[in-house]
Amino acid sequence: MVTNITNLGRSGLSDWLIQRVSAVVLAVYAVFMVAYLLFHPNLDYATWSGLFSQTWMRIFSLLAFISMAAHAWVGLWTVSTDYLKHTGARFAFQAVVIFAIFVFLVWGVQVLWGA
Amino acid sequence: MSNLQVSVYRYNPETDSAPYMQEFQIDTQGRDLMVLNVLTMIKDQDSSLAFRRSCREGVCGSDGMNMNGKNGLACVTAVSEVIKDNKLVLRPLPGLPVMRDLVVDMGLFYKQYERMQPYLQNDTAAPAIERLQSPEDRDKLDGLYECILCACCSTACPSFWWNPDKFVGPAGLLQAYRFLADTRDNATQSRLAELEDPFSLFRCRGIMNCVAVCPKGLNPTRAIGKIREMLLSNAT
Numbered sequence: 001m002v003t004n005i006t007n008l009g010r011s012g013l014s015d016w017l018i019q020r021v022s023a024v025v026l027a028v029y030a031v032f033m034v035a036y037l038l039f040h041p042n043l044d045y046a047t048w049s050g051l052f053s054q055t056w057m058r059i060f061s062l063l064a065f066i067s068m069a070a071h072a073w074v075g076l077w078t079v080s081t082d083y084l085k086h087t088g089a090r091f092a093f094q095a096v097v098i099f100a101i102f103v104f105l106v107w108g109v110q111v112l113w114g115a
Numbered sequence: 116m117s118n119l120q121v122s123v124y125r126y127n128p129e130t131d132s133a134p135y136m137q138e139f140q141i142d143t144q145g146r147d148l149m150v151l152n153v154l155t156m157i158k159d160q161d162s163s164l165a166f167r168r169s170c171r172e173g174v175c176g177s178d179g180m181n182m183n184g185k186n187g188l189a190c191v192t193a194v195s196e197v198i199k200d201n202k203l204v205l206r207p208l209p210g211l212p213v214m215r216d217l218v219v220d221m222g223l224f225y226k227q228y229e230r231m232q233p234y235l236q237n238d239t240a241a242p243a244i245e246r247l248q249s250p251e252d253r254d255k256l257d258g259l260y261e262c263i264l265c266a267c268c269s270t271a272c273p274s275f276w277w278n279p280d281k282f283v284g285p286a287g288l289l290q291a292y293r294f295l296a297d298t299r300d301n302a303t304q305s306r307l308a309e310l311e312d313p314f315s316l317f318r319c320r321g322i323m324n325c326v327a328v329c330p331k332g333l334n335p336t337r338a339i340g341k342i343r344e345m346l347l348s349n350a351t
């Protein structure tokens with residue numbers, strides 16, 4: 001049995017599932033965003049902030065952010081274990097990625113509930 | 116004039132500090148030879164060339180090598196199928212340590228195969244004569260049992276190149292499924308447990324290099340997909 005402690009789900013199956021499900025969420029979010037922008041060609045600040053003041057939009061956005069965070073972590077963890085053979089370099093890369101994802105996530109929450 | 120230009124990877128760790136390509140001219144007398152025939156003719160010119168072969172008919176799996184960039188069996192690959200710019204370029208299978216010339220160390224490949232416990236396991240009492248199987252159940256093994264372990268697929272797989280110690284590779288996974296799909300085998304749970312981690316099976320990215328090169332026309336990617344389905348239905 002091959003063991004790992006740095007991957008997200010501790011199992012290849014859950015990582016694989018996380019990757020699939022988060023991809024679907026991100027696709028739906030992206031399609032929604034593009035459609036919304038197309039339907040509002042003269043978008044102003046009031047409409048835009050009105051959209052994000054609604055609870056469903058905040059939940060939808062948070063879901064997309066979390067999906068993005070999970071998707072990025074699983075993907076970049078995989079890339080690092082494929083290409084970074086030096087343990088120190090791999091660990092440093094993973095630490096930077098985790099830190100960046102954490103910052104973006106907290107920042108995203110702040111943006112959603114801040115204004 | 117029917118001179119064939121052949122470029123062959125040479126490396127003898129006892130005398131060479133680095134591998135190099137050696138050029139040979141082979142007179143084919145206008146025939147479209149198999150690559151293995153060409154190698155035999157080269158060996159007549161230079162007996163120090165090392166390569167593996169045995170059956171010369173695509174059965175034993177000894178002469179897997181990289182011919183003009185594509186893995187295959189030299190004995191069943193015609194020069195015309197692979198030649199580019201009138202030049203034949205022969206290299207060892209990529210991704211495994213070269214022992215000498217076209218001979219690679221298959222240790223890691225066999226180790227992954229061994230990990231898959233490629234033999235029937237059944238802990239129920241053995242019947243008096245043999246474990247029977249319906250023709251339909253036997254059909255499920257078609258496309259799986261024919262593998263000759265030539266390693267053309269695993270050594271064409273980037274995931275195997277990067278993690279040959281952790282990723283089982285297409286050949287081993289095809290054999291894992293051969294026993295998962297066998298109705299006479301009941302070690303399904305322990306076989307699946309061995310494959311659940313992020314590397315052993317899930318490092319497959321589905322780019323299907325394995326399918327493109329298998330000289331037996333087998334489809335490891337499909338077998339990997341079937342195992343993934345089994346893992347998923349087992350866990351949900």
Ligand code: SF4
Nearest residue numbers: 262263265266268329
């Ligand atoms: S699956 Fe095909 S390419 Fe791979 S080892 Fe078996 S016969 Fe060779």
Ligand code: SF4
Nearest residue numbers: 272319320322323325
């Ligand atoms: S489909 Fe999977 S096993 Fe086959 S070559 Fe691609 S990554 Fe390797």
Ligand code: FES
Nearest residue numbers: 169171175176190
């Ligand atoms: S020599 Fe046996 S497969 Fe080519």
